[in-house]
Amino acid sequence: MTTMQAPKKRFWEVAVAVAILAAIVAAAVWTRNYDTGSLYNRGHANFERGRYLEAIAAYDQVLQLQPDDAHIYVNRGVAKLFLGRYREAIADYDQALRLEPDDAHTYVNRAGAKSLQGQHREAIADYDQALQLEPDTAYIYVDRGQTKSNLGQHREALADYDQALRLEPDNVNAYIARGRAKSKLGEYEEAFADFDQALQLEPGNAHIYTSRGDVKFDLGQVEEAFADYDQAVRLEPDNGYVYFARAYARAELGQHKEAIFDYDQTLRLQPYVVGAYISRAQAWSALGQFQKAIADYNQAVRLQPEDPHVYFNRGLAKAEIGLSQEALADLKTALELAQEAGDSDLMTFIEGKIEEFEQEE
Numbered sequence: 001m002t003t004m005q006a007p008k009k010r011f012w013e014v015a016v017a018v019a020i021l022a023a024i025v026a027a028a029v030w031t032r033n034y035d036t037g038s039l040y041n042r043g044h045a046n047f048e049r050g051r052y053l054e055a056i057a058a059y060d061q062v063l064q065l066q067p068d069d070a071h072i073y074v075n076r077g078v079a080k081l082f083l084g085r086y087r088e089a090i091a092d093y094d095q096a097l098r099l100e101p102d103d104a105h106t107y108v109n110r111a112g113a114k115s116l117q118g119q120h121r122e123a124i125a126d127y128d129q130a131l132q133l134e135p136d137t138a139y140i141y142v143d144r145g146q147t148k149s150n151l152g153q154h155r156e157a158l159a160d161y162d163q164a165l166r167l168e169p170d171n172v173n174a175y176i177a178r179g180r181a182k183s184k185l186g187e188y189e190e191a192f193a194d195f196d197q198a199l200q201l202e203p204g205n206a207h208i209y210t211s212r213g214d215v216k217f218d219l220g221q222v223e224e225a226f227a228d229y230d231q232a233v234r235l236e237p238d239n240g241y242v243y244f245a246r247a248y249a250r251a252e253l254g255q256h257k258e259a260i261f262d263y264d265q266t267l268r269l270q271p272y273v274v275g276a277y278i279s280r281a282q283a284w285s286a287l288g289q290f291q292k293a294i295a296d297y298n299q300a301v302r303l304q305p306e307d308p309h310v311y312f313n314r315g316l317a318k319a320e321i322g323l324s325q326e327a328l329a330d331l332k333t334a335l336e337l338a339q340e341a342g343d344s345d346l347m348t349f350i351e352g353k354i355e356e357f358e359q360e361e
Contacts, residue, residue: 039065043075052079052272070099074106077113084274084304086117104133108140115147118341123147138164142174145181154181172198176211183215191215206232210245222252240270247279256283274304278313285317293317308337312350319357328357 043058059076066072077092093110100106111126127144134140145160161178164171179194195212202208213228229246236242247262263280266273281296297314304310315330331354338346 040072047075047079050082050270050272052083055079068099070096070103070106073099074109077109081109081113081116083272084116084307086113087306089113090117102133104130104137104140107133108143111143111147115150120147120151124151136167138168138171138174141167142171142177146177149177149181149184154184157181170201172202172205172208175201176208180211180215183218188215188219204235206236206239206242209235210242213245213249217249217252222249225249226253238269240266240268240273240276243269244273244276244279247276247283251279251283251286256286259283272303274300274307274310277303278310281313281317285313285320290317290320294321306337306340308334308341308343308346308350310334311337312353316353324357324360328354331357 039058039062043055043062046052046054046058056076056079059072059079062072063069063076073092073096077089077096080086080089080092090110090113093106093113096106097103097110107126107130111123111130114120114123114126124144124147127140127147130140131137131144141160141164145157145164148154148157148160158178158181161174161181164174165178168174175194175198179191179198182188182191182194192212192215195208195215198205198208209228209232213225213232216222216228217225226246226249229242229249232239232242233246243262243265247259247266250256250259250262260280260283263276263283266276267280270276277296277300281293281300284290284293284296294314294317297310297317300307300310301314311330311334315327315334318324318330319327331350335347335350335354338350
């Protein structure tokens with residue numbers, strides 16, 4: 001069985017987005033007073049605990065009472081973004097911007113959702129708008145640079161990171177992002193120098209180790225990457241994303257049982273990390289435990305129903321235990337979603353697999 005990996009929106013990118021967006025949400029929370037305080041507080045408390053579905057339910061109730069409050073749409077959008085519901089998140093940010101069109105942070109939020117949706121050029125336009133409103137905000141340059149890197153525009157991304165560092169010379173995220181961009185350009189010595197500089201500034205920052213580990217992983221230095229991820233776990237044992245990182249290395253090393261342990265820890269700490277369900281399912285499949293894999297794919301579908309990769313891989317797992325019709329239905333759903341996303345390469349891949357299935361039938 002050949003599973004199909006979801007695009008490598010690596011955990012470090014998600015972690016950075018989470019940190020930035022959570023800070024924006026916190027600012028919105030503590031600068032406003034709400035008449036519907038108990039409902040709002042319930043939503044915020046669930047958000048802080050990572051219980052995003054419950055947070056969204058509370059925000060829905062607040063919006064029934066206060067339909068013109070832009071900040072609630074922003075907060076609900078962030079919760080949806082963390083669940084991988086990017087289109088719904090963008091719709092909430094659209095509404096927030098109709099209500100408050102000069103809020104730079106909402107443009108940043110929407111840009112982040114668009115980038116995760118694969119709409120990188122549209123995301124850059126939102127970052128441009130945010131920078132017109134707040135031209136001296138360093139983290140917006142960092143975010144725009146990362147989006148440029150997603151388009152393969154690594155040189156252009158470096159210019160944004162350099163500008164961020166001119167504004168904030170001790171901006172650790174800018175050093176991390178610049179290091180990753182330099183690694184993509186093959187400038188590994190300079191990349192690791194940026195990671196070293198970041199570690200001088202914040203030696204206890206697990207994100208630096210996971211980022212450096214990612215570069216080593218991409219270079220095929222999996223054991224060295226594992227050492228960095230392991231250090232990140234020691235530094236932040238209550239951070240689900242560092243376990244997710246270490247699990248990638250363990251899976252690559254063939255240590256599927258150990259990888260499952262790390263995915264378990266990720267989901268204990270961050271129960272809505274869809275990638276952890278998908279990756280754990282692939283580990284279960286590698287061990288021949290397809291029923292457990294299907295259970296994880298079911299959970300991933302519940303949380304992120306628009307991802308074609310999840311349906312594709314679930315279909316393959318179902319085929320392994322003889323559920324041929326259900327497997328074919330999942331592959332066809334995957335194809336429909338790939339068509340909606342306009343991903344021609346993915347469509348071709350799935351069409352080939354469907355043809356194989358139909359010939360076998």
